[in-house]
Amino acid sequence: MTDMEEAGAVSGDGDGASFAGPDNGLADSSLTEEYKHPAEAAAGFAWPLRIMTAIAALFMFAITALTFVDVTGRYVFNSPVDGGVEFIEFGLGFLIFSALPLVIIKRAQITVELFDNFMSAGFKRVREVIVLIASAGMIGFITERMYTTGVEMHENDDISLHLDLPMAPILFILCGLAAISFVIQIYVAWRITFNDPRASEPGTGHTGKSA
Amino acid sequence: MTISLIGFAVLLAIAFFGFPLGYSMMLVGFVGVTIVRGLGPALETVSQQILDLALNANFVTLPLFILMGVFVFRAALAEDIYDAAQAWLGNKRGGVAMATVAACGGFAAISGSSIATAATMAKVAIPPMRRYNYDEGFAAGTVAAGGTMGILIPPSAALIIYGILTEESIGDLFIAGIVPGIITVLLYIAVIWIVARFRPQMAPRAERATWRVRWVTLSKVWAVVVLFLAIIGGITFGIFTPTEGGGIGAIGALLFAIARRRMNFKIFYYALAEAAETTAMIFTIAFGALVLNSFVNIAEMPGAIVAFIKDLEIAPIYVILVILLIYVLLGTVIEGLAMIFLTVPIFVPLVEAMGFDLIWFGIVLVMVVEISLITPPIGLNVFVIKSMLPDVPLAAIFRGIVPFFIADIARLMLVVFIPGLAIWLPSLLR
Numbered sequence: 001m002t003d004m005e006e007a008g009a010v011s012g013d014g015d016g017a018s019f020a021g022p023d024n025g026l027a028d029s030s031l032t033e034e035y036k037h038p039a040e041a042a043a044g045f046a047w048p049l050r051i052m053t054a055i056a057a058l059f060m061f062a063i064t065a066l067t068f069v070d071v072t073g074r075y076v077f078n079s080p081v082d083g084g085v086e087f088i089e090f091g092l093g094f095l096i097f098s099a100l101p102l103v104i105i106k107r108a109q110i111t112v113e114l115f116d117n118f119m120s121a122g123f124k125r126v127r128e129v130i131v132l133i134a135s136a137g138m139i140g141f142i143t144e145r146m147y148t149t150g151v152e153m154h155e156n157d158d159i160s161l162h163l164d165l166p167m168a169p170i171l172f173i174l175c176g177l178a179a180i181s182f183v184i185q186i187y188v189a190w191r192i193t194f195n196d197p198r199a200s201e202p203g204t205g206h207t208g209k210s211a
Numbered sequence: 212m213t214i215s216l217i218g219f220a221v222l223l224a225i226a227f228f229g230f231p232l233g234y235s236m237m238l239v240g241f242v243g244v245t246i247v248r249g250l251g252p253a254l255e256t257v258s259q260q261i262l263d264l265a266l267n268a269n270f271v272t273l274p275l276f277i278l279m280g281v282f283v284f285r286a287a288l289a290e291d292i293y294d295a296a297q298a299w300l301g302n303k304r305g306g307v308a309m310a311t312v313a314a315c316g317g318f319a320a321i322s323g324s325s326i327a328t329a330a331t332m333a334k335v336a337i338p339p340m341r342r343y344n345y346d347e348g349f350a351a352g353t354v355a356a357g358g359t360m361g362i363l364i365p366p367s368a369a370l371i372i373y374g375i376l377t378e379e380s381i382g383d384l385f386i387a388g389i390v391p392g393i394i395t396v397l398l399y400i401a402v403i404w405i406v407a408r409f410r411p412q413m414a415p416r417a418e419r420a421t422w423r424v425r426w427v428t429l430s431k432v433w434a435v436v437v438l439f440l441a442i443i444g445g446i447t448f449g450i451f452t453p454t455e456g457g458g459i460g461a462i463g464a465l466l467f468a469i470a471r472r473r474m475n476f477k478i479f480y481y482a483l484a485e486a487a488e489t490t491a492m493i494f495t496i497a498f499g500a501l502v503l504n505s506f507v508n509i510a511e512m513p514g515a516i517v518a519f520i521k522d523l524e525i526a527p528i529y530v531i532l533v534i535l536l537i538y539v540l541l542g543t544v545i546e547g548l549a550m551i552f553l554t555v556p557i558f559v560p561l562v563e564a565m566g567f568d569l570i571w572f573g574i575v576l577v578m579v580v581e582i583s584l585i586t587p588p589i590g591l592n593v594f595v596i597k598s599m600l601p602d603v604p605l606a607a608i609f610r611g612i613v614p615f616f617i618a619d620i621a622r623l624m625l626v627v628f629i630p631g632l633a634i635w636l637p638s639l640l641r
Contacts, residue, residue, distance in 0.1 A: 056491070057483035063271055064278060067458030071451055085268045088454075093265040095274060099491035102484070108492050109231035110549045131229050138234040142261065142498075149258040174265070 045187055049105055052180065056099035063091040083163040090170055097177035100139075101184045109135070132189035139182045146175035215512040218243045219557070222503070232549050236499030236556070243506035260501040264494060268454065270375050273493065275457025276323045276366045278486035282464035283321050285473050285482065288435050289331045292317040295428040297339065298420035305407030305414035307343050308353045309400045311336040315357030316396040317432070319364035320439045321464070323371070325547070325584055329358025329592040333599045339417075346413035347603045349406065352585075352611025355592040356619070357399060359581035362547075364392035365443050366460065369551060369580060371453075372493065373573045376500055376555045380570075381453040382446045383637040387570050389443075390632050391578065394625065398618045406614055434467050447640055496552045504556035513560035520565070527565040531627065534558055535579055542583025546591055550580060574633040575626060582619050585612050 070084040081087075103109060119127070150171030158167040218239050226235040237257070244253040264270060296310035296317065303309060315332050322328050333354045340350035362369040365385035374381035407414040420428075441463060442456040451459070468474040507513070520530055541550055555576070562572050584592040587609050597605055626632050 053484050053487075056487035057480055060274060060278065060483040060487040060490075064275060064458060064461050067271060067275060067454060068462045071455040071458055075451070088271050089266045089268045092267065092271050092274070093262075095487055096265050096491050096494045099484075099487035100495065102488045103492045103495065106488070108488065109233060110492065110496055110546070110552070111229055111231050112226045112545050112549050112553070127229055131231070134230060135234055138237060141237075141257075145254065145258045145261065148254070149262070170266070171262075 045105070045184060048180070048184070049101055052098055052101045056095060056102065059091050059095040059098060063088050063095060066091065086160055086162045086165070093170070093174055094177065097174050097181070100177070100181040104135075104139075104181055104185050104188060107188075129189065129193050132185070132192055136182060136185040136189055139178060139185050143175055143178040143182050146171050146178055150175055214243065214246060215507060215510040218506065218510070226553070231496075232552055233496035233499035236496070236503040236552070238499075240499065240502035240504070240506040244502075244509055247506070247509050256505045257502055260505060261498050264375070264497055264501060269381070269452075270494075272381055272454045272457050273368065273371045273375065274486055274490040275454065275461050276368060276371060277489050278482065279366070279457060279460040279464045280322050280324050280327055280368075281482040281486050282461060282468050282474075283438075284327055284331060285478060286434075286464055286468035286471055287473055288321065288432075288438075288467065289314070289318050289335050291428070291431045292435055293332070293335045295425075295432050297417070298425045298428040301417035302419035303404075304411065304416055305403040307336075307340050307345060307417050308350065308403045308407075308414050311340065311350075311353050312357045312396055312399040312403065315354070315360050316364060316392065317435060319360040319362075319392065320443070321366075321435055321460075322361050323366040323368040325359045325361035325369075325581065325592060326595055328361030329355055329584075329595050330599070332358055333596045337596075337600065343415050343417050345415065346410075346611065347600070348607030348609075348611035349413050350611070351593075351596050351600055351603055351608040352613075352615060353399075353403065355585050355590070355596050355608065356612055356615035358592050358595075359584050360392060360395055363388050363395060363574075363577050363581060365389065365446075366457070367577065368493075369547070369577050370573060372497070372548070372551055373555065373576060375497060376504070376552075377559050377569055377573070379573060380637075382449075383570050384573050385443060385453065386447050386637040386640060387574050387633045388577070390636055391574055391622070391626055394632065395622060398622055399615060402614045402618045438463050438467070449640070493548075496549075500552045500556050504560075507556055507560055513564040516561055517564040527567070528627075530565060531562070531567065531575075534562070535575070535623065535627070538576070538579040539582055539586070542579060543586045544589055545583070546589065547580040547583050550583060551576065568630060568634055570637060571626075571630045571633045575623070578619070578623050578626060582616070582623070585616065585619075 066081065066084055066088050070081045070088070073079050073081055073084075150168050153171055154166075154168035159165060160167055160170075222235055222239040225238070226232055230238075241253050241257055244256050293310065293314040296313040297307065300306045300310040300313060311332060314336060315328055318328050318331060322331075333351075336354055337350055340353070341347070361367070365388050367385065367388060370384040370388060371381055373379070374384050403414060438460060442460045445451045445459070446453050446456045465474065465479075520527070538550070538554070541554070545553070559569065559572065563569055584590055587593070590609070590612075593605070593608050593612070597603070597608060600608075
């Protein structure tokens with residue numbers, strides 16, 4: 001993702017939203033616009049991606065609500081949610097791994113492309129394919145790590161600190177989510193390799209607005 | 212020592228080749244630990260670091276403040292802040308620009324992102340500056356520089372990330388950013404005053420607002436004040452943790468957005484998705500950064516460098532100055548967030564080994580990242596503003612930034628040589 005593209009994506013904000021009320025000084029259409037592209041880029045994977053997006057949004061909402069209920073419960077009603085912290089912990093893991101496919105489809109991972117201007121188009125293409133396949137390798141590695149650690153935790157009967165929940169299933173869920181990301185990354189690599197024009201725009205997604 | 216140097220060479224090579232930064236760091240860290248300790252411990256390290264990060268309630272702080280930022284962006288609180296600043300400062304020489312800086316500072320107090328601050332304030336503050344015939348480059352430069360405060364004034368995504376990577380208290384980091392943040396606002400206003408004094412045509416006065424208007428506009432910023440006090444006040448006085456503050460902030464900003472009729476289900480849903488995506492993006496790099504960090508520590512690199520520096524008999528502060536110079540240079544070509552992830556695993560162990568305060572270094576780091584956001588050729592804030600003002604030449608914007616850049620360097624030196632500016636407030640409240 002280059003900075004110009006990022007800046008360009010930010011500029012997409014603002015105009016033409018009709019659903020957000022009368023006074024539209026600030027960006028309102030940007031979000032929906034931004035999420036149209038990944039759905040297009042995902043092509044055959046549009047529906048799996050939509051589902052993963054929904055799951056990620058759900059986890060995001062769940063940890064926000066849980067944190068809020070936990071803190072208000074503690075200070076206002078003097079009764080925190082039992083084991084709330086632990087649910088929030090697991091929620092964060094699920095959130096990260098379920099939103100990963102979105103990052104992959106949008107090709108929003110942070111990169112440092114210093115020598116871009118000095119590369120020929122042909123070299124860039126070769127590089128892109130190598131980078132995508134190697135990225136799939138890394139996600140595959142993470143998937144394997146979650147699986148193996150899960151198996152170890154299962155053998156040791158590891159349980160969580162507060163709620164005594166078995167840890168292995170948590171790891172297997174993380175592993176499953178990572179595996180979905182792995183498949184999507186392979187799919188992206190495959191499409192770029194065989195030159196699908198819709199998928200060939202790297203970094204169209206993330207605007208960096210939020211961070 | 213040699214192995215870690217080879218490791219960095221490889222890391223830079225594959226990162227500059229275009230391999231995502233997080234994967235580059237994870238790969239180099241993993242291979243490095245394998246060479247030093249063997250495959251078993253290396254595999255263990257990767258799992259350990261991922262799980263320590265992904266299943267840690269303290270780090271929920273990051274998605275919560277990101278979500279709050281997305282909601283604040285929708286709630287249109289920026290206009291209120293700007294109107295008040297404009298009513299109070301506008302009639303001064305260069306007053307509209309001063310109001311812009313003050314409003315950037317105010318918005319930064321409810322937003323954790325510099326890019327969001329710059330993008331939001333550009334929409335709100337550039338049109339009035341154009342109306343009063345401000346020099347366009349100077350106007351754009353004011354917003355670009357003012358926007359950088361988003362990551363210095365708490366809440367701050369950059370400080371949260373630094374806290375996650377270094378295991379320093381995110382609450383202390385937030386509090387440490389307050390005084391340098393206020394200094395920044397004052398310095399920038401001073402810069403504008405000087406520019407307006409010597410080049411009055413670049414920054415004319417606006418008409419004076421009546422006292423009634425001043426108080427009315429000021430009373431409208433109550434929502435912002437409530438949000439800031441609830442979160443940063445709560446964290447500062449230990450009423451709740453940064454994570455809880457994030458939860459309150461996200462829900463609070465959501466309620467404001469609903470009250471202002473700027474929220475519907477669709478926006479709500481995509482805001483959640485955007486926050487989730489940003490979180491995933493940041494955490495996948497953080498995984499890599501921490502695996503790399505393990506390697507750096509196992510290879511005993513910081514100790515070796517400190518011994519080397521002792522041999523050379525240079526005062527540690529010179530090493531800090533060299534590090535800062537590297538940052539400023541690196542910042543011209545690497546984007547801010549990437550710079551934090553790439554350098555924290557390398558520099559922080561060194562800084563710690565030399566006996567410097569890591570809260571202080573976090574603030575210093577954020578300040579050099581701020582500088583990187585406005586320096587050519589790749590100043591992210593500048594590009595954000597340029598994309599909104601296509602008719603203003605890039606060179607003019609960078610020219611407009613020069614006075615602020617000088618102020619940034621002065622401010623950096625202030626905090627470097629008077630660490631108390633950053634660490635006094637958190638130490639007071641600890």
